[in-house]
Amino acid sequence: MSYKDITFSREELARYNRHIIIPHFGIEAQQKLKAASVLVVGSGGLGSPLLLYLAAAGVGTIGIVDFDVVDESNLQRQVLFGIEDIGKPKVLAAKARIGNLNPHVNVVTHNVQLTSKNALEIIEKYDVVADGTDNFPTRYLVNDACVLAGKPNVYASIFQFEGQVSVFNFTGNDGEKGPQYRDLFPVPPPPGLVPNCAEGGVLGVLPGIIGTLQANEVLKVITGVGETLSGRFFVFDALSFDTRTLKITKRPNTPAITELIDYEQFCGVKAAERKIKEISVEEFIEWLQAPEQIQVIDVREPEEYREVNIGALLIPLASVSAQKEKILRDKKVVFHCKMGGRSAKAIRELEDQFGFDNLYNLRGGITAYLERLS
């Protein structure tokens, strides 16, 4: 069905009045919105404003991919959810919230993890994809699936105080296809170089700002009104209020994407999972009975250490190699971070580069230890 055949009820016309009266937007753009289907990958920090604004704007069909449940720590930034949603699957909580905001939107839930096996089948059903995920393997998966399926990929990403927005794989009015994610980032950074938000933190309002800009790009892609960020890359620093819009181009040496691959392996996540020695919280508490026989090292950042610590020697992950002399070789050394991820990286680095064989990772990190004590 062409968007020109789309009709509106009296209620819808009243609801969308402020859109319809904008010159150069009007009823035609509103028809395009109602005819459109958008897949939002991830209904968290970016997905929250994105879903709310796309639904309010009258996008006809919105698909949501997420397999997570709402946690209390989400509410600092995921304004889509409330206290009553804690413990519920995010896709169901999101569907209920959107239904309450705009009953004219058809919400399709995909309560699954997007994988190489299901990505094409899911993405093919939609006109536009909006990527608000939180890890490199899924970023590359979404990009590659969009390239293969020929769908525009409205991209946004955040870290601490910094956000990025662009439109990838978009065919403009001139018929030319714009750059894709791999034109800018052909390969991912090695694991551990850029921590995720759970480890690195994020200012709660930042996904609100960046996710709203992402929603704006989705509306432009659908309606053809204005100029999208295709071929441009927007960067925002919430601390300094520096904003930059950089020119990006297709690269002749970007390899063609022919199939979906194992993205965990591509991003080195699996390779980094070589076994190291671990101890449980219970074993650790036992070891602490004879504190003179062990050394405990905390590899988190100084700010995290100041907030809460267990009296361990602070050596942040980035400087473990530089400070290796402080690490004892004649005692058992227990490494911990918040959850156990960074301390595992520290141990691998020290084992690989300096031959340590007396290092133990505290499973579950300081979080598990403090939970056990309470």
Next chain:
Amino acid sequence: MATIIIPTPLRKFTDRRNRLSVNGNTVREAIEELAFNYPDVRKHLIDDHGKLRTFVNIFVSDDDIRNLKNEYTPLCSEDVISIIPAIAGGME
């Protein structure tokens, strides 16, 4: 002196500074100067063979240096160099 804007993930290696002035006459010299003053930055920008890492994008003003003269792109005093790393957060 040109200015380098340090992206958030690298600020922990630059004493939290987000802008630094550099004397270098080319992008390469500017990055070398940055890595000399803040040695922990080096492995994030330059690989073991001395090449700029492929997952880091460098722009002078609004332009990707790969569309200019790459690391030999000349700098003048008003130039602003942006280092754009891959970041992946959003859902968390």
